[in-house]
Amino acid sequence: MSQTDPFQPAGQPAPSTAPLPALLLLPGLLCDQAVWAAQSVALASLARCVVPDYGMSDSIEAMARLALQAAPAPRFALAGHSMGGRVALEIMRLAPERVERLALLDTGYQPLPDGSAAEHERAQRYALLATARGHGMRAMGEAWALGMVHPTRLADRLPGDVFEEILAMIERKSPDIFAAQIQALLARPDATPVLGGIACPTLVACGRQDTWSPLARHVQMADRIPGARLAVVEESGHMATMERPVAVSGLLADWLAAPGA
Known part of the structure; x- marks a missing residue:
């Protein structure tokens, strides 16, 4: 004898139990x-x-x-x-x-890219790495991340805003991780x-x-x-x-x- 789910309205299909993609x-x-x-x-x-x-x-x-x-x-x-x-x-x-x-x-x-463009990118990335090793990840992020957001987001630097969240994220990584990821990008x-x-x-x-x-x-x-x-x-x-x-x-x-x- 089948039983009806008392919490399921009559005539309504049962909710799917299929896992989410x-x-x-x-x-x-x-x-x-x-x-x-x-x-x-x-x-x-x-x-x-x-x-x-x-x-x-x-x-x-x-x-x-x-x-x-x-x-x-x-x-x-x-x-x-x-x-x-x-x-x-x-x-x-x-x-x-x-x-x-x-x-x-x-x-x-x-x-x-080839030639001077490659050397320019390589020099820029290694200069940022030198800043990270010498002054810390947040100091590096202060310089690097300025160009990563819409300019209007730089006007008010308040705790919890997007730019500060980005700096906090950068600060959670180490210079050694930065070096490894730079190597990956230069050899992309x-x-x-x-x-x-x-x-x-x-x-x-x-x-x-x-x-x-x-x-x-x-x-x-x-x-x-x-x-x-x-x-x-x-x-x-x-x-x-x-x-x-x-x-x-x-x-x-x-x-x-x-x-x-």
């Missing part, structure tokens, strides 16, 4: 769970969110392999911000069959060949005022990925997930709800 959120250079904190909360009813730690990994491939180990399911949605976007593209090279959908935010896909692979083979639903998003990973680069990237959707986050610099959390969470919720490949 998995969402792997990849942080960027010197970032941790804080860079995805708002999205982890906003998307909690839609996906099981996991933010991996790269430890002392000193290559994009090593970071990708660690992230794959941290994935909470055999198949998952994958979003990467900044350096995390490069890690996401490396996952697409290593294990594309595991990725159900892909989001690339404020990131890039090209390798270190060329992901151009990966883009054309991406076959899952893909979102490419960028802050309108991102000067670190400018919008033009994201237009090129979206053009190379079959069927990719390009979205612009208004009034935001490079740290869009923290600067415009509601807008970014909305983009990701729509991306999660879009039909699969």
Whole structure:
């Protein structure tokens, strides 16, 4: 004899007990769970969110392999911000069959340029590392992070604001981790060949005022990925997930709800 659940209204379907899909959120250079904190909360009813730690990994491939180990399911949605976007593209090279959908935010896909541009980037990164070793991670962040946010966010430096949260996140890392991640970025692979083979639903998003990973680069990237959707986050610099959390969470919720490949 069957019994009726007294808490379930007659004629209504029982709530689904299927597990939520998995969402792997990849942080960027010197970032941790804080860079995805708002999205982890906003998307909690839609996906099981996991933010991996790269430890002392000193290559994009090593970071990708660690992230794959941290994935909470055999198949998952994958979003990467900044350096995390490069890690996401490396996952697409290593294990594309595991990725159900892909989001690339404020990131890039090209390798270190040749000639003087490479030397300039190398010198800039090592100068920041010298500051971190000589004066501490927060002092380095005070100089480095100025160009990472929309200019209006620098007018009022108050406890708990976005810029202070970014500095606190940087301060939680060590100069040795910084050195390892610099090495990974200077040896970053060329992901151009990966883009054309991406076959899952893909979102490419960028802050309108991102000067670190400018919008033009994201237009090129979206053009190379079959069927990719390009979205612009208004009034935001490079740290869009923290600067415009509601807008970014909305983009990701729509991306999660879009039909699969």
